[in-house]
């Protein structure tokens with residue numbers, strides 16, 4: 001295994017912003033594990049497998065047909081699903097509303113965890129998610145768990161969505177962040193929780209650069 005930096009935490013705590021910056025700074029590969037769960041959710045939605053009930057049989061039968069990759073386009077990292085750029089779709093609210101249900105399915109978790117481990121065998125990686133320090137790479141020394149107040153997180157996500165031209169009211173975003181936290185912490189398989197040896201960082205009152213400086217000094221230290 002190469003060098004791995006695991007950044008876990010609650011929804012919209014700035015994990016991916018930090019993970020991207022750290023990866024760039026250290027020359028490591030950045031892997032957004034949440035994008036992988038979002039891409040599977042998008043695949044299920046376009047195939048009509050998420051309605052009132054989830055069509056588990058169809059999802060599991062078709063897992064082998066899902067190929068998720070990360071590519072660079074105009075200096076941005078994008079997520080592809082079976083060769084198509086799905087970056088725009090996977091950040092939308094319909095995916096956000098369903099992703100935690102899909103991420104709670106054990107077979108989907110093992111399918112994606114295996115892919116994440118394969119990437120870590122070949123590359124130095126900064127990976128962000130929910131279970132990177134606890135399940136995907138429990139042996140890594142660099143584990144961070146980011147958190148922030150619910151209002152700050154919902155506010156940040158609301159701003160991001162507005163920048164992506166998704167007009168959505170603040171209360172919908174707040175409810176989604178709250179319900180994903182609840183689903184992610186209460187699921188039976190790999191629930192969201194800090195690894196025992198993770199360093200917990202509350203980002204509520206700090207700027208992106210302040211959090212970055214703190215994380216880099218901890219990594220170097």
Ligand code: CDP
Nearest residue numbers: 011012033034037099100103129130131180
């Ligand atoms: O960026 P944000 O915090 O909104 O979430 P994300 O990292 O894109 O992850 C979206 C969802 O995928 C989470 O709410 C979890 O349900 C799931 N996820 C997970 O279960 N395990 C991971 N390692 C990463 C994401």
